[in-house]
Amino acid sequence: MKMFIIKPIAMAVFAIAGLASCSKVLDVKPEDELDESDMYRNVYDADAAVIGIYGKFVGLAERYVLLNELRADMLDCTLNADENLRQLNTHAVTATNPYATPRPFYEVIINCNDVLKHFSIMRAENKLKDAEYQQRYADVAFIRSFLYLQLGIHYGEIPYVTDALSNINDVNDASKFPRLPFNTLLDSLISFTEGVSFKDEYPGGTNLNVTVDGYPTAKWFINKKLLLGDLHLWKGNYIQAASWYRQVMETGTVGTVNGSYYSMYKLGWDSNGDIDHYISYSRAGDASTLVTTSQWRIMFEQAMNTEGFRREWVWAIPFDNKFKPENPFVKIFSPIGGSYLVQPSQEAIDMWNNEQQRPAQGTPGIPYDARGQLSWKLINGQPVVMKYLYNYINNSTNLPITVLQKDSKWFLFRQTHLHLRFAEAANRAGRYLLAWGLFNSGIGGAYPAPTSNVTDYQNTLWDVYPFNFDARNSGSTGVPYYRSDWYRNIGIRARANLVNYEVNSADSLTSIETGLINECGLENGFEGTRWPDLLRVAMRRDDPSFIADKIYNKLIKSGISSAYADQARAKLMRKDWYLPFVWQ
Template sequence: MAVMKRKNPTKIRFGIMIWAWAALSVGMASCSDFFDPSQDLIQEREDHYNSLEDVRRGLTGAYAGLQKVVDNVVVMGGLRADLMTVTGNYDPFLEQVENHGMSPDNPYASPKYFYDIILNCNDVLENIEKSKADPKMTDEVADAYRAELRTLRAWTYLQLAQTYKEVPVIKEALNGHFGDYEPERYNKVKMLNWLITEMEWISEQEQLDWREFDNKKVELWTPYEVVFINRKALLGELYLASGNFEKAATTFYDCIINDGDGKDDPKLKCSSLTGGIFWDDTWQRVEDGTVGMEHLSVIPFDNRKHQTHGLMSLFSNATQHKYLIKPTEVAVNKWQGQRGHNFNFDVYRGLNKSYAVVSDDTLVNKYMIGKSIYESDAVYPIYRAADLHLLYAEATNRAGNPAEALGVINTQLKGSPETAGIRGRVSLKSVEMDDLRLRYPNAGSEMELVEMALLEERALEFAFEGKRWNDLVRFAERAGRPAWLADRIAAKYATDPSKREEARKMLMDVSKWKIDMPTLK
């Protein structure tokens, strides 16, 4: 349990404001629709958790909170890095993010919505025992619900640990106590150790069937099949962050080979995209169904139910939007610099896919593929197959298998004949070790050469998804080479030498890579 002490009210407060949100949002979603805010399901606190149905609503309500963190994840994970930059349309908070100088009131650096999710999870977890008055809530079912709630909470804490120097950790419900508390603060190492312990317990528990959350018990695929955060993917990510590369590789491989619908499920294999199916089809709207192709875990939005995020206003130059963030020339040049078998650039992931040019403006296009204007029902992917393949390659490379890792990037995952490779499935030529030696003459080993290839491939595959900053930090910290991060981010200021040098100098100081947790009120 977290150490929670009385403290001076002038410091961090966890009081009425956060508890009230948690108490109200627990019942946001019905069992037939995860993310439908129109459902009038808010109950009095004393009526909660008398049945399995109440716990089910608590879980879906906690997951509904994910829709509110997407803007923060994409902005903080992208704008601080090298692939996104602000436009000339001024927004002081976004400029703060890009310049790594966030004020305490910067909404993109706020942990509020993350703690809403955590407190909702804690509230349900503490009351599961009460629900055992319902005979349907057996010990096995109760542990399955605990596992899903603790998985969501673990993923949320990991996001905080990647942003802040120290993270206040709350492991229990506040139970409506309107007091002042001092939760124990975890640094990265302590957070990872705790979360790994959590996820190792969770990995042994039964998983809930998503169809239990749909009254119609539909047999066809729906986006809710991939709403729950994938346990193996998260545990592998935690092992990787902690430096346990062999366990990370084993966990990612197990997920790729055995999850989904089993060993013959092409969704997790990064198979060749043929038969009229293309890379960008995975970015279609929820109701189009193609979102399930390579996705393990997503946050869906549906504008028919008035669900929205802020990405369209940030990225679109349509009249009704603000166009505040755009791709950098560095990002565009990465796709343009690729070589395919029958073309001279990345046609599957580049122009009119990840980015577009509209009325002479360069736009982030990934969330609006196939649409004439931005709509609010694009999915946000938490984990997809390409991520698992490249994370596996990263782990196995560090475990001493650079040739195998390079194969995953190019054409093949061992033991999986269905796999076409990350580059192979989009018809790009393979990256060879000799090419990497010429491109990165200062790399000290084949392992470092493959890490350079992985950083480049992750940029091509995951640009604008909020992963880039954490990728740069992870690779640079692990290698003990801050220049891997500083040089790449400074390069986006190529037309402003003074700003380029200023950014590089600042980012060579690793203490600037994380920020202080703002006061929570």
């Protein structure tokens, strides 16, 4: 067959491999459609195939965000939205709606299957060394598995196709590929991904771990251990999920003991606003002095080659005006230079406004979560999701930095997702206090020391891996002296300057889990994980009201007729959570 290699970030496809191969990788046909004989000659061609897969994957960015956020409770339609988006928003998607077709996902998957097949042939023919093969095979295998997880989340029962097909329409042939229920799909994905031998990031010095036009490519590629954690979390294998998450949380715990050692993926302080990402004020307790030029907001604007970005973000892909494809987020979010199709829901705004900040300077604390003000803002009287727009719209002027330069990033996963999902798994594994600490005041705050001797406190070293943390910090006067690996861990709500979440002691497991999912929305809202978070808990608890009530509240507050809101709630209460699988 012929395979379509889509140039992802345009010339970056060839720039990456070209750093190592010079003219080799540029010796290709000018067409987008390449014959197999031209594509699989050496490791540089293999690299181009990997980048081609990611180029196709990037084309799913708009669909990924809309499916995962508009179907949930924090994103709503504007008056500019068409009927297709309105159906998605109200859970009334019809067979003719383009969001009902899974075909765009399968287009990437079938390309993955073809690449995996040819990588194995290349290895058999000694065109790839074993390490080269294992690294590239694993990357493509895991991005395919990530896409299958997305399909399961949104469509429920789906065909699980691992063959290299000559005709993509065979996907819809039930006699060849019967549809698997979501739970069975999870079994298949776990079995497959656990069996892949290489699960690390591309090593430094390899062709795919370089810097292109100021972008370190290491963050572009899927983190395999994260996906393994997610698959086990969905399946209810909580210790396995936590174990994989913990490995990622310890990414920085190597080499020189410095700020990165103590804070990378640990949610640790660093006394640097471009790295800490706190909610802070230049005058404590004065809401008008919220810091916006650094700290929490800046993580969405920072260049990908900065230390603050490196320590916060696990997986992100840039949209740069110099390259294709075009940034879709200006189109869907921006009222300036875009179509302004979606906006923060009133339900989301109320969530942030119903929080309480920590007391300061004798005041009871500011009565809202300031992360809301930095996640969205009013521009010309219109509520605008800002997380994806800070590289396009100047935060001070609300005007484009440069009208035609519509840069952004596709935010896929950061350290707060990691901590919240680890905490979700830990909570279900019976480690309630540890889970509570991670999303409140940190490990040390959950296990405080009553004296200056912290030897037996600020840690969970009595527990087994992956729940054994050491956050001991003796301060400047404590004896013995401790600066343990997790001593800087601050907790998500403490970083956001919020009071601790109060737990209902009568049912701490459920109370903590509810708090965790709420915190996911407050911290990571609009970043493409809200619907999966709600669905996972509703399924786990066998409680459709967990998701139905939130969608109902969003729709009622949006001003839609109560009849539409009632219909959406009734549908979700029937556990009718999935899009129609319509092959278009």
